[in-house]
Amino acid sequence: MVYRIAVAMAKPLFTRADHHSMASDLSSDRITYRGDSTRRGDLVFVVNPRGANGRTGKEWKKLLPYLRSRLGKDRNICECLTSGPSHAIDITREAIREGADAVVAVGGDGTLHEVVNGFFWAGQPVSAHDQGGSHTTALGVIPLGTGSDFARTFGWKNDPHEAIERISRGLRSRIDIGVISGESGEPHYFLNVADIHLSAKAGYYASRYKRFGNLCYVIGALRGFMGHSNRDLRIKVNGGDWEVFPQVTALCIGNAKFFGGGMKITPNADPCNGNLEVVILQNFKWYDFVFKMHKLYNGTHLSENNVCSRSVQSIEVEEIEGSGSIYVQSDGEHLGFLPRKFCILPAAIEMLR
Numbered sequence: 001m002v003y004r005i006a007v008a009m010a011k012p013l014f015t016r017a018d019h020h021s022m023a024s025d026l027s028s029d030r031i032t033y034r035g036d037s038t039r040r041g042d043l044v045f046v047v048n049p050r051g052a053n054g055r056t057g058k059e060w061k062k063l064l065p066y067l068r069s070r071l072g073k074d075r076n077i078c079e080c081l082t083s084g085p086s087h088a089i090d091i092t093r094e095a096i097r098e099g100a101d102a103v104v105a106v107g108g109d110g111t112l113h114e115v116v117n118g119f120f121w122a123g124q125p126v127s128a129h130d131q132g133g134s135h136t137t138a139l140g141v142i143p144l145g146t147g148s149d150f151a152r153t154f155g156w157k158n159d160p161h162e163a164i165e166r167i168s169r170g171l172r173s174r175i176d177i178g179v180i181s182g183e184s185g186e187p188h189y190f191l192n193v194a195d196i197h198l199s200a201k202a203g204y205y206a207s208r209y210k211r212f213g214n215l216c217y218v219i220g221a222l223r224g225f226m227g228h229s230n231r232d233l234r235i236k237v238n239g240g241d242w243e244v245f246p247q248v249t250a251l252c253i254g255n256a257k258f259f260g261g262g263m264k265i266t267p268n269a270d271p272c273n274g275n276l277e278v279v280i281l282q283n284f285k286w287y288d289f290v291f292k293m294h295k296l297y298n299g300t301h302l303s304e305n306n307v308c309s310r311s312v313q314s315i316e317v318e319e320i321e322g323s324g325s326i327y328v329q330s331d332g333e334h335l336g337f338l339p340r341k342f343c344i345l346p347a348a349i350e351m352l353r
Helices: 016-028 051-071 087-097 109-118 149-153 160-169 198-212 215-225 286-298
Strands: 002-007 031-033 042-047 076-081 102-107 138-143 172-181 188-190 193-197 231-237 242-254 276-282 307-312 314-319 327-330 333-337 340-352
Touching: 042 051, 042 087, 042 109, 051 076, 051 102, 051 109, 051 160, 051 198, 087 102, 087 109, 102 109, 109 138, 109 149, 109 188, 138 149, 138 160, 160 340, 172 327, 193 198, 193 231, 198 215, 198 242, 198 327, 198 333, 276 340
Parallel strands: 002 076, 042 076, 042 102, 102 138, 138 340
Antiparallel strands: 002 031, 172 188, 172 340, 193 242, 193 327, 231 242, 231 314, 242 276, 276 307, 314 340, 327 333
């Protein structure tokens, strides 16, 4: 039997712009389980039924019988379908507060990104209400979305049955989480890759064409190139001195290796080593991407003269001209514009692997 979760929403649908106030409204809400009242053995599956142009919802329905047979004997399987942007964040927070054993993101990197942000609130990890900090809720992943780039870092296939086998084993390990902070507002968290300027602008446009599957990344890149110009950026690494990097095309900050539908942009990144990998592309022209695209996908672009890489614990980035038009995104989520600071939270979350 699949137990459904109903989350008492203080408002109907909401956007990321007002999710801070929404989180405050939800502080007294609870998850209502229809079935066994036990919390410790609950696996909460957060599903975006509209993901991948509706394919995620269809594939999830097909997957349920196998999931029941494989996991339903010893665990409460709690299904929750998201109803709009940021819904997965609030579902995750309440599941953790109620002591769920794991929250499993079902879908693409967008759903996974929201679930990861649900592990935190007001700059602190969310914890169970009644277990004195002794219980830890793990993160799980069933890739069913358009990109599923995070899974590639671990060599996981885009196979939900294989993912269920990983969940059934229950093996856990700690992974790092990236944190993004601006001039004001609540910190934002990322699991995979954050990026700045052209790649972030292309990602912003790609998100509008998800109905075309992986082709959305090509369309986004073409739109991103329209009116693009390389910019001079000021960068501070690990709290040191400011450095000027001229003619930056894109700056990528990887906790993991892949983004954009399989591009190995930060090939030395490892979500378990306590560092972020920063890759900076300088003075790229449109034809450079045509002739060097294969290097970006296989991770050999670091050998290019106008590409540099370094391992950091924190990095601050700001535009010298101060136009306020340099895009920032993380895990495909548009976050606004520079300036921003990025840092690492080592071993911040337990993940089912």
